[in-house]
Amino acid sequence: MKINKEEIVSKWIESIKSEIDEIEFKTYFVRILDSMEDENVQKEVIKEMVDNLCKYEMSPNEIAQMIIKLIDIIEENEDNYEILNNYIKKIYSLAFNVFEEFEIIQKDVINKQIETIKSMDIPILRIDNDTILIPLIGFIDSQKAFDLIRKILTTIKEKNTLKVIVDIEGIPVIDTEIANQFLRLHRAIKIIGAELIISGITPAVAETLVHLEIDLPIKTRADLKLAIEAFRNNEI
Numbered sequence: 001m002k003i004n005k006e007e008i009v010s011k012w013i014e015s016i017k018s019e020i021d022e023i024e025f026k027t028y029f030v031r032i033l034d035s036m037e038d039e040n041v042q043k044e045v046i047k048e049m050v051d052n053l054c055k056y057e058m059s060p061n062e063i064a065q066m067i068i069k070l071i072d073i074i075e076e077n078e079d080n081y082e083i084l085n086n087y088i089k090k091i092y093s094l095a096f097n098v099f100e101e102f103e104i105i106q107k108d109v110i111n112k113q114i115e116t117i118k119s120m121d122i123p124i125l126r127i128d129n130d131t132i133l134i135p136l137i138g139f140i141d142s143q144k145a146f147d148l149i150r151k152i153l154t155t156i157k158e159k160n161t162l163k164v165i166v167d168i169e170g171i172p173v174i175d176t177e178i179a180n181q182f183l184r185l186h187r188a189i190k191i192i193g194a195e196l197i198i199s200g201i202t203p204a205v206a207e208t209l210v211h212l213e214i215d216l217p218i219k220t221r222a223d224l225k226l227a228i229e230a231f232r233n234n235e236i
Contacts, residue, residue: 005033008073015069024052032067036090043097050101060102064095122148124155131163131231132156133224137170145181149188162194165227169200179214186218195219199227 009029016025028049035041053063070091078084122144125133132155134148152164166185171178182198189196199221209216221227229235 005030008033008070008077011073012070015073016066029070032070032094036087039093042090042094043101046094046097047101050098050105054102054105060099063102064098067091067095067098122151124151126159126161127165127228130161131165131228132159132161133165133167135167135170139173140171140178140181142177142181145178145184149181149185152185153188153192156189156192156194163231164189164194164196165224165231166196166198167200167224167227168198168205169202169223171200171205174205174208176212176214179209179212179216182216182218186216195231197221197227197230199224 031045074087186196197219201220
């Protein structure tokens with residue numbers, strides 16, 4: 001190649017319009033060039049690069065395009081077709097690795113958010129002397145449902161509560177398992193002489209229940225306001 005590594009990095013940085021520190025770019029670009037012959041090292045460099053550049057709110061497409069700009073610089077300074085083609089393949093492979101790494105980061109973030117939601121304690125709020133509200137948010141697994149039932153029954157006994165509203169507007173997915181948990185909750189509440197209303201039944205949730213052929217013998221309302229009014233107006 002007609003120019004050396006330092007010149008390549010300098011031209012590469014000049015080709016990118018960014019407010020990010022030039023020294024940070026230079027560090028990554030030098031390491032990328034040094035790692036061209038080692039795929040494992042390349043992936044490590046890309047991983048670190050994506051992890052750090054994401055803090056600047058750069059999208060994977062922006063980072064990938066930044067890497068692909070190297071092709072223009074090499075094309076201007078390399079006459080050997082075989083060498084040039086080899087570089088182009090490697091650069092596109094690096095750009096593809098950006099998207100792979102970004103997907104891994106996103107999945108990790110989502111999994112951490114799910115774990116946080118799962119670990120959140122379920123609040124029980126008092127509406128009036130007779131009514132309590134349990135707003136459900138996020139994913140409900142078997143253990144959380146078991147804890148919920150136990151917590152509600154204890155609250156009913158301690159607070160002498162006869163009316164329970166479970167609001168499910170914050171649950172993203174309703175499936176057979178969740179529906180069965182609601183049935184268990186309903187039976188448990190009925191046994192001790194209280195009443196249950198499930199609020200927050202969206203059209204999407206209703207459609208899912210119909211599709212799964214799940215029949216809930218539980219009083220429901222479209223939103224929390226209607227559920228509270230139903231209890232206060234003795235509609236249940």
